[in-house]
Amino acid sequence: MIKNINIALIGNPNTGKTSVFNALTGLNQKVGNYPGITVEKKQGSCRLDRVTKARILDLPGTYSLNASSMDESVVVELLLNKNNPDFPDVVVVVADVENLKRNLLLFTQIKDLEIPSVLVINMSDQMQRKGIKIDLEKLEKKLNTKVVLVSTRQNSGVEQLKQILVDYRSIPSKLILDPTIIDQDYFESLGKAFPNQSLYKLWLVITQNINFTKLERQKVPDTTQFKTQPQSYLKKLQQRETIKRYQTINQILKETYRVNLDETTDLRSKLDNLLIHKFWGYVVFFLILLTIFQAIFDWSSVPMAFIDSSFARLSEWTRAQMPAGILTDLIAEGVISGLGGIVIFIPQIAFLFLFISILEETGYMSRVVFLMDRSLRKFGLSGKSVVPLISGTACAIPAVMATRNIENWKERLITILVVPFTTCSARLPVYMILISLVIPNERLLGISYQGLTLMGLYLIGFLMAIVSASILNRLLQSTNKSYFVVEMPNYKLPLLKNVAFTVWEKTRSFVVEAGKIILAISILLWFMASFGPGKKFSNAEQIVAHQYFNQDLSDSELENKIASFRLENSYIGILGKTIEPMILPLGYDWKIGIALISSFAAREVFVGTLATIYSVGSDAQVTIKTRMDGEIRKDGTRLFNLSTGISLMLFYAFAMQCMSTLAIVKKETNSWKWPSIQLFSMTIIAYFVSLLSYQLLK
Numbered sequence: 135m136i137k138n139i140n141i142a143l144i145g146n147p148n149t150g151k152t153s154v155f156n157a158l159t160g161l162n163q164k165v166g167n168y169p170g171i172t173v174e175k176k177q178g179s180c181r182l183d184r185v186t187k188a189r190i191l192d193l194p195g196t197y198s199l200n201a202s203s204m205d206e207s208v209v210v211e212l213l214l215n216k217n218n219p220d221f222p223d224v225v226v227v228v229a230d231v232e233n234l235k236r237n238l239l240l241f242t243q244i245k246d247l248e249i250p251s252v253l254v255i256n257m258s259d260q261m262q263r264k265g266i267k268i269d270l271e272k273l274e275k276k277l278n279t280k281v282v283l284v285s286t287r288q289n290s291g292v293e294q295l296k297q298i299l300v301d302y303r304s305i306p307s308k309l310i311l312d313p314t315i316i317d318q319d320y321f322e323s324l325g326k327a328f329p330n331q332s333l334y335k336l337w338l339v340i341t342q343n344i345n346f347t348k349l350e351r352q353k354v355p356d357t358t359q360f361k362t363q364p365q366s367y368l369k370k371l372q373q374r375e376t377i378k379r380y381q382t383i384n385q386i387l388k389e390t391y392r393v394n395l396d397e398t399t400d401l402r403s404k405l406d407n408l409l410i411h412k413f414w415g416y417v418v419f420f421l422i423l424l425t426i427f428q429a430i431f432d433w434s435s436v437p438m439a440f441i442d443s444s445f446a447r448l449s450e451w452t453r454a455q456m457p458a459g460i461l462t463d464l465i466a467e468g469v470i471s472g473l474g475g476i477v478i479f480i481p482q483i484a485f486l487f488l489f490i491s492i493l494e495e496t497g498y499m500s501r502v503v504f505l506m507d508r509s510l511r512k513f514g515l516s517g518k519s520v521v522p523l524i525s526g527t528a529c530a531i532p533a534v535m536a537t538r539n540i541e542n543w544k545e546r547l548i549t550i551l552v553v554p555f556t557t558c559s560a561r562l563p564v565y566m567i568l569i570s571l572v573i574p575n576e577r578l579l580g581i582s583y584q585g586l587t588l589m590g591l592y593l594i595g596f597l598m599a600i601v602s603a604s605i606l607n608r609l610l611q612s613t614n615k616s617y618f619v620v621e622m623p624n625y626k627l628p629l630l631k632n633v634a635f636t637v638w639e640k641t642r643s644f645v646v647e648a649g650k651i652i653l654a655i656s657i658l659l660w661f662m663a664s665f666g667p668g669k670k671f672s673n674a675e676q677i678v679a680h681q682y683f684n685q686d687l688s689d690s691e692l693e694n695k696i697a698s699f700r701l702e703n704s705y706i707g708i709l710g711k712t713i714e715p716m717i718l719p720l721g722y723d724w725k726i727g728i729a730l731i732s733s734f735a736a737r738e739v740f741v742g743t744l745a746t747i748y749s750v751g752s753d754a755q756v757t758i759k760t761r762m763d764g765e766i767r768k769d770g771t772r773l774f775n776l777s778t779g780i781s782l783m784l785f786y787a788f789a790m791q792c793m794s795t796l797a798i799v800k801k802e803t804n805s806w807k808w809p810s811i812q813l814f815s816m817t818i819i820a821y822f823v824s825l826l827s828y829q830l831l832k
Contacts, residue, residue: 137186145228146237147195148623150256153286154228155192156635182296199243224250224302231257238383242310246334250305258283265394273390278306316375341368415505426489428585434481445474484641491636495628513600514607519549526556530795548606555599557592560737564786567741572779595787666704674700721778721828777831781824789820
C-alpha cells in the first residue's frame with residue numbers, strides 16, 4: 135500500500151531551494167496560485183522509496199516567521215494550520231553553506247513549532263574551496279534534527295535526504311529555544327491562560343499580522359487579551375526573541391562550524407566593483423542586453439523558418455488527405471494556421487527565458503536590482519520595483535503579483551500601474567514578425583539592425599514605465615518612506631539542470647496557455663471569415679466574375695479575387711470595415727483592426743489572427759510571413775511597410791493589450807478604478823504615439 139506524505143520546502147531567498155526542489159521532483163511539477171490569492175504555488179511529487187510517495191510544496195522564500203509581506207504570510211499561515219490539506223508532515227529547511235548563521239534563524243523558529251524538520255545544507259561542493267568545515271554529528275545533536283549536506287550540482291546527498299524523509303517520525307521534536315527566556319512573566323501567564331497549547335505557536339498568532347490571505351488557519355484559543363499589549367512592547371519582545379535565537383545559534387556554530395578565508399573571497403568584491411559601479415555597471419548591463427537580443431534573432435532564424443514551412447506543408451497535406459468541405463477548411467485554415475502563428479515563436483521564447491534564467495542563476499540579476507535602485511528612487515519607485523519590472527519581461531501577471539513585497543502602498547500602486555509597459559514575452563511574437571518584415575536584415579559593425587530594433591523596443595517600454603511612474607509620483611500623495619534591502623548572492627556557474635527546467639517550464643506554460651486562447655479564437659475567426667450575411671457573400675463568385683468579365687484573368691487570379699471579395703463581406707469583414715475609419719490614420723487596414731481587437735485576449739494572438747484571416751481561401755503552402763509580406767493596399771503599395779510596422783510595434787509597446795493583466799490589477803488593487811484608468815490611459819498613449827509615428831514616416 136502506497137503511503138503519501140506532505141513535504142514543505144522552506145528557506146531564505148538565494149539558498150538554492152529551487153535546485154533541491156528540481157532534484158527531488160524532476161519534471162513532476164505544476165505551478166498555480168494559492169486559493170483566493172495571487173501568490174505562486176509550486177508543487178511536485180516524487181517516490182521516496184517503493185511504498186512512500188511525497189507531495190512536495192515549494193514555499194515562497196522567507197527570512198523568518200515574522201511575516202512582513204504576502205509571500206512570507208503564506209508560509210506562516212500554512213505552518214499554523216493543521217487543517218490545511220497542504221500542511222506538512224515534515225519540513226525541509228534549505229540553508230546556504232556560506233550563510234548558515236542567518237539561515238538557522240528560520241530553522242529554529244520552524245523547529246520550535248514542533249513540526250518534524252530536516253536541515254539541508256546546500257552547495258556543499260563549495261565547502262572545500264571556501265575553507266568551510268562542519269562537524270555534522272555535533273550539529274545534528276545541537277539542533278535535535280537530521281542534517282544533510284547536498285550538492286545539486288554534483289547530485290550528492292539527495293538520496294540520503296529521501297531516506298531521512300521516509301523515516302521523518304523519528305526526528306526529535308525537542309525545542310531549541312524555551313520561549314519563557316524571552317520574557318518569563320509574560321510567557322508563564324500565557325501558558326497558564328492556555329494550558330496544553332504550544333507557547334511558540336500562540337506567540338506567533340499574537341505577534342504576526344498573518345491575516346493577509348483568505349486561508350483558514352487552525353482554530354486556536356482567543357488570544358485577544360495578549361494582543362492588547364502596546365505594539366512597542368510586542369515589538370520589543372520580538373527583537374528579544376531574535377537576539378536570544380542568535381545567541382543560541384552563535385554558540386552552536388562556535389562548536390560545529392569553521393571557516394578559513396582564502397584569496398578567492400577577493401574575486402566577488404572585484405566583480406561587484408565592476409558590475410554595480412555607478413557608470414560601468416550600466417555599460418555592462420547594456421552590453422549584456424545587446425548580446426541577448428542579437429542572439430535571439432540570430433540563433434532562432436533557422437528553427438523559425440523550419441517551423442513556418444512545416445505548418446504550411448501540414449496545412450496543404452491536410453487538404454490533400456481529407457475530403458473537401460467545411461471540416462477540412464476549419465482544420466487547414468483555422469486550427470493549423472492559427473497554431474502555426476504562435477508555435478513559430480517558440481525558439482525566441484525559449485532563448486529569452488534561457489538568458490533570464492542564466493542571469494538569475496549566476497547571481498547577476500540581484501546586482502541589476504541594486505544598480506537600478508539608485509535611479510528609480512528619483513521617480514517614486516522602490517528598488518524592490520525592479521523585480522516586478524524585470525520579471526515583467528516574462529509576463530505582466532506574475533510581475534504584478536511580485537509587487538506584494540513592496541510594503542509602501544504608493545510605491546506598490548505605481549509599480550502595478552507601470553509594469554505593463556515592460557515588454558513581456560507575449561509581445562515578442564508581434565515584434566519578431568514585424569521586425570523581420572520592415573527592418574532590413576543588415577549589420578553595422580557586426581550588429582544586426584533587427585536586434586537593435588528589438589532592444590530599442592524593450593528600452594522604450596522600460597523608459598515609458600519610468601516616465602509614467604514619475605508622473606504618478608507627483609499625482610499620488612504619500613508621507614510614508616520605504617527602505618530597500620537586497621541580498622547579494624555569491625557568484626556561481628549556472629546549474630544546467632535548473633536552467634533547462636526553467637526554460638522547459640516557462641516555454642511549455644507559454645505555449646499551453648497561449649495555445650488554448652489561440653485555438654478558441656482561431657476557430658471563431660475562421661467561422662466569422664468563412665460565413666457572412668446577405669447576397670454579396672453568397673453570390674461572391676457571380677459578382678466577381680461579372681466585375682472582371684472583360685479582363686483576362688487566370689483561374690488562380692480569379693479565385694483570389696473571389697476569396698478577397700468573400701472575406702470583405704464576411705462577418706469578420708463587416709466588423710473590420712466598421713472600425714477601419716478609426717485605425718486608418720495609424721496605417722492599419724480592417725484586417726489589422728480585427729487582429730488588434732482579438733489580441734486583447736492575449737497579445738500574441740495578433741499573429742495567429744492574421745495567420746487565420748490570410749489563410750482563408752489562399753494557398754496553404756504559403757507561409758504566414760510571406761502572406762503578410764505580400765499584402766497590398768488599394769493604391770498598390772505594401773501594407774506592411776516601414777511606417778505601418780513601426781506604428782504597430784509602438785502601439786503594442788504602449789497599449790494594455792491583455793485582459794488577464796487587467797483582471798490581476800483589479801484583484802491586487804481591490805477596485806476597478808485603477809485598471810480602468812490603466813486601460814484608458816495606455817490606450818490613448820498607444821494611439822497617439824502610433825498616429826504620430828505613422829504620419830511622420832509615411
